Amino acid sequence: MSLLTQLNEDLKTAMKARNKMDLTVVRSLKAAVMNEQIELGHDLTPDEEVAVVSRGLKQRRESLSEFENAGREDLIADTKAEIEVVSRYMPEQMSAEEVTKVVKETAEAVGATSKGDFGKLMGAVMPKVKGKADGKLVNQAVKDLLA
Known part of the structure; x- marks a missing residue:
């Protein structure tokens, strides 16, 4: 529907x-x-x-x-x-652990290792979690991984 x-x-x-x-x-x-x-x-x-x-x-x-x-x-x-x-109209939201897992997998795939890769990693992660995770949560997960 x-x-x-x-x-x-x-x-x-x-x-x-x-x-x-x-x-x-x-x-x-x-x-x-x-x-x-x-x-x-x-x-x-x-x-x-x-x-x-x-x-x-x-x-x-x-x-x-x-x-x-x-x-x-x-x-x-x-x-x-x-x-x-x-x-009620949003898809089920991902947990923080699920977001962190997606961020780690994507970081390995694109070769992001430093803070300078922040934009590249965010650009690769956001399409994967669009609508399923809050952007602030994704942003924090990426910052934590690259710190």
Whole structure:
């Protein structure tokens, strides 16, 4: 089932249940997916769908960080709830151990051994873990390996 189909089904369910939080978040995700389709001019591939959902999740996490820094308790709870809803549409995330394993294997494959190889290693690792691991986690794993 495509992401757009899943979003439409969840939209109907949220409407029937009168769940305003789910309804708002699913509508925004659906709009983002449809805007991406229009921009690219074709139906999205699964990788492109994951990229759209990842962007939405990243935006909400950044907002959560800003709200926490500003002490906005009223917005923190809502943003956490939005993150939970968006996370439902993400593929299962890799653990830190799995990310470290992928980083080590890729480092051996590309011959990365020093801090100067950081960009080369990140460029090789990110396509392998795209949508399955947080970029900050990958960045830290690469830094730890090359340190």
